[in-house]
Amino acid sequence: ACGLFAEVAQAGPVFHFGEDDQSSLQINYALQLWAENRSYTSANHEGSSTDTYLRRNRLTFFGQYNDVIGYYVQLEATGDSRGGVDDRDVFYRDAYLTFDFRDEVRFIAGRFKNTFSRENLEACLEPLTIDRSDISYTPFAGTRDTGVAIWGNLADAAFQYRLAIMDGREGENVPQKAPRVTARVHWSPLDPEFDYGYRGTYLGTQRVFTIGAAYDYQADAAYANYTQLSNSKDYKAWTVDGFAEYPFSSGTYTVSGAYFNYSLGNAINEDPDPTLPVNTELEGFYVKAAYLLPSPVGPGRLQFFARHNGSEYQLPGGALDRRINAAGFNYYLNGQQLKLTLEHQRIDYANPNPTNPVLQDNFQTILGLQFIL
Amino acid sequence: ACGLFAEVAQAGPVFHFGEDDQSSLQINYALQLWAENRSYTSANHEGSSTDTYLRRNRLTFFGQYNDVIGYYVQLEATGDSRGGVDDRDVFYRDAYLTFDFRDEVRFIAGRFKNTFSRENLEACLEPLTIDRSDISYTPFAGTRDTGVAIWGNLADAAFQYRLAIMDGREGENVPQKAPRVTARVHWSPLDPEFDYGYRGTYLGTQRVFTIGAAYDYQADAAYANYTQLSNSKDYKAWTVDGFAEYPFSSGTYTVSGAYFNYSLGNAINEDPDPTLPVNTELEGFYVKAAYLLPSPVGPGRLQFFARHNGSEYQLPGGALDRRINAAGFNYYLNGQQLKLTLEHQRIDYANPNPTNPVLQDNFQTILGLQFIL
Amino acid sequence: ACGLFAEVAQAGPVFHFGEDDQSSLQINYALQLWAENRSYTSANHEGSSTDTYLRRNRLTFFGQYNDVIGYYVQLEATGDSRGGVDDRDVFYRDAYLTFDFRDEVRFIAGRFKNTFSRENLEACLEPLTIDRSDISYTPFAGTRDTGVAIWGNLADAAFQYRLAIMDGREGENVPQKAPRVTARVHWSPLDPEFDYGYRGTYLGTQRVFTIGAAYDYQADAAYANYTQLSNSKDYKAWTVDGFAEYPFSSGTYTVSGAYFNYSLGNAINEDPDPTLPVNTELEGFYVKAAYLLPSPVGPGRLQFFARHNGSEYQLPGGALDRRINAAGFNYYLNGQQLKLTLEHQRIDYANPNPTNPVLQDNFQTILGLQFIL
Secondary structure (H helix, E strand, C coil): CCCCCCCCCCCCEEEEEEEHEEEEEEEEEEEEEEEEEEEECCCCCCCEEEEEEEEEEEEEEECCCCEEEEEEEEEECCCHHHHHHHCCEEEEEEEEEEEECCCEEEEEEEEEEECCCCHHEECCCCCCCCCCHHHHHCCCCCCEEEEEEEEEECCCCCCCEEEEECCCCCCCCCCCCCCEEEEEEEEEECCCCCCCCCCCCCCCCCEEEEEEEEEEEEEEEEEECCCEEEEEEEEEEEEEEEEEEEEEEEEEEEEEEEEEEEEECCCHCCCCCCCCEEEECCEEEEEEEECCCCCCCCCCEEEEEEEEEEEEECCHCCCCCCEEEEEEEEEECCCCCCCEEEEEEEEEEECCCCCCHHHEEEEEEEEEEEECC | CCCCCCCCCCCCCCCECCCCCCCCEEEEEEEEEEEECCCCCCEEEEECCCEEEEEEEEEEEEEEEECCCCEEEEECCCCHHHHCCEEEEEEEEHHHHHHHHEEEEEEEEHHHHHECCCCHHHHCCCCCCCCCHHHCCCCCCCHHHHHHEEEEEEECCEEEEEEEEEEECCCCCCCCCCCCEEEEEEEEECCCCCCCCCCCCCCCCEEEEEEEEEEEEEEEEEEEEEECCEEEEEEEEEEEEEEEEECCCCCCEEEEEEEEEECCCCCCHHHCCCCCHHHHHHEEEEEEEEEECCCCEEEEEEEEEEEEEEEECHHHHHCCCCEEEEEEEEEEEEEEEEEEEEEEEEEEEEECCCCCHHHCCEEEEEEEEEECC | CCCCCCCCCCEEEEEEEECHHHHEEEEEEEEEEEEEECCCECCEECCCCCEEEEEEEEEEEECCCCCEEEEEEEECCCEEEEHCCCCCCCCEEEEEEEEEEEECEEEEEEEEECCCCCHECCCCCCCCCCCCCHHHCCCCCCCCCCEEEEEEEECCCCCCEEEECCCCCCCCCCCCCCCEEEEEECCCCCCCCCCEECCCCCCCCCCCEEEEEEEEEEEEEEECCCCCEEEEEEEEEEEEEEEEEEECEEEEEEEEEEEEEECCCCCCCCCCCCCCCCCEEEEEEEEEEECCCHHHHHEEEEEHHHHHHEECCCHHHHHCCEEEEEEEEEEEEEEEEEEEEEEEEEEEEEECCCCCHHCCCCEEEEEEEEECC
């Protein structure tokens, strides 16, 4: 089923070389420039603040070595100039090889997106709303991890499976180093989603209905009793998600949602090591929906969207539990290649922190400009 | 007036692609390798030192997406190997989009050179002397800032205007986050300087006379009384500058100068936050001049130059106030693409620090090799 | 003798441009992905650990500006994701210009491999075993240094000389900053090794016998009495090395070895500055050997190898003194461009540390996948 969908229509230059021109290199550049107004400044400053920064800023080099073997390497500096922190260090966001023996049996090796949540796997540059939800990041190796995955499409890509053996949690606080294992399946009976990455919207070019589920596991990821180095706990997480997008004559409608459950034997509420993240014990969900007008509005296409996220941590006093409501629009001047997005978010804490403005009810408005070469 | 001046004659490869080949990508590499001898080593070591380092080291990817939209992204590690600090982190020195609707109305958005001083806007790889003066950097976002600028050329580029809304000073020590606003105009009646960037020399290919002025402002940039979080002050700066270069049969003569005045309500001498830079209260100037011989000398062209900078801080005891005298030559083996520069600098402090060799009268000699692919 | 050997057969795309297409740019990507099992975790955790990481991860841009002048610039993030440290900062591993006037007189300027030990000069992506030995790195500027080298081949490349003036040790703990001087010669009477870099194996394509020797020197590199800032000592090191590889009908045999002697007036055992490395007083050697089967095994070529390293530091109680025995194989699916390596190492300490597992006898097994575009 490979090749059914067109790749991003225009993009950076592609070079063919090597024996019979079987090798290729494509160079892309992508920038998300955000201007943000926020109702607080920092934990110590409750005044509002404005900030312009480079949310994503990526040079990408990728291609095929031959029919089977491909490569992908991406330089990034996330959130450069955010909060006045300029000239952030560049790092390799992705660096991996692909081995595509056939559509049913594909391998990825290196540093690449972990294969747990649909939303993390939705392309960073093809989201539905301005960005994904925090809850779609796993506690360890939030968005990318290092290791190997096998995946493939079955039954004309109506089914997809993925199995990844990755590093997961590492370091000297891990009781016993075991690999992280992630398994994911989806069913995509209409126009199938057959790539390793999903998209947040297909802009009405596809008829998609996909439901997926994933399980994430690492044995002995933390001590519940770090003082005694005892009571080792396993990390377990699961998620289910759905996505539907359908073009009608009245416009294209998108709805998507997911539920998440992360746990680590409640170690966070016992006597954990100091580096254990608070989101190891977390339940949450998001729903998001959009409507893309059927005809252009001025020189571009207009898509309204809304999102609702909920997070329940298992922390004392219900700390950090919150709901996020957001709404806005995308204005596609040339598909995802040149896009303006405006999103307004309201964050409501179930139990606001009495002193820290970051953990009190707040709002932010973001105007985003996206460019992809 | 666009296109009047040739761009740098030779440079990295250019690739055309996309529909009707309207998109382009150019890849450049530029290296400034400096060997430096200095009369001191550090604040704790008054012995002389030698050092070879990579003053600028840049991979640049830029081009046009279409006739209107362009992009520019540049990787850099400044001063790599200076003082024995090797393998410095690479960051995005520039990352911006350009929207050139017509010569009178152009926009830049992203991270790019702030538009205050002429010398900061003179291309880093086309200076007159080995480098610009410290005083041409603003206290906040010294060379680059993040935001949006509108600019354009009027009256056949005899006049140029620029207006930028940028981040300016940010973070939790800023009383109230307001945007930084920078305005700049110049008059360039002969061969006009119509680019966003200037050059330190045109090597006799142009007849240039330009005078410019700029104003820089950010409301509520610091507390004069940080202890009480009161007495908020505005940042204000202004500069005037001139540049003239004219080729005669006896050679090409260049003279340039600028005056700078930075102020922030004298907060630095009251009770400021600990991160307020000392150059928020500063007055200074530079003058520089050069003579390019009319005929080649050996395989290249020889240009002698001299510079004088003065800085007066408003600090107790006249600390940091200094004069710099420098002289040297550029030897252009192939224009700016392959150039040797030798500069000798003497730094004289009005009130030398009694113990710190860095703040005592000193000198340095720099041999620089510049290469641009 | 230049051009006798083919460069790496296939590699990234090459672009020609400029006047008469005399300039070129080649873009390469290289990844070494390692999966490692180790008998300890850290100084505080003696349990075994597994780890997958990106040992080398490099984007390289290089080429010729014209017949004489070349350039080479390489981005890297070493050991990315090792020990759970993800997203390591990218830096310029190499950045230099080459001036090749003729085979007897060549210059390199910038940041490039220091020219002391053969093994450090063996290409990182063309080793014989999975990696080089620690002892082949010098105490200051272990693998790369900044400065200038002159080198060339004499007598049809049977002899090669190199002389480098580099930064060496720098910073305020250096008594008096003098340049580091490195000299190296080799004799290569059969198929000559005429590049600045060596290879760990030629895979049976050459008949090579090379012996080399080098001397490394920096005056006044450290105080033996740092408290009094007195008793300044010179750094001196020397090495001899040999390499032979010969293809027979029974297969290709490779043997190589080197001896190293580093000294800095025994300052490390007196009262040195706190940043003086322990390997300033060190004696060591390696021997390595390999056998490449004459015919393919399955789709690739199989090469067995073994290595033995010994290090004797001059530290109290014989601390750190150790032997390393390693064996494994390379499986070349397409020369060095796609290769699997498995190596098992045993590290035996002469005087194991009583509490720190890192400094006790241990072993590690590494499976490496190498890809070069």
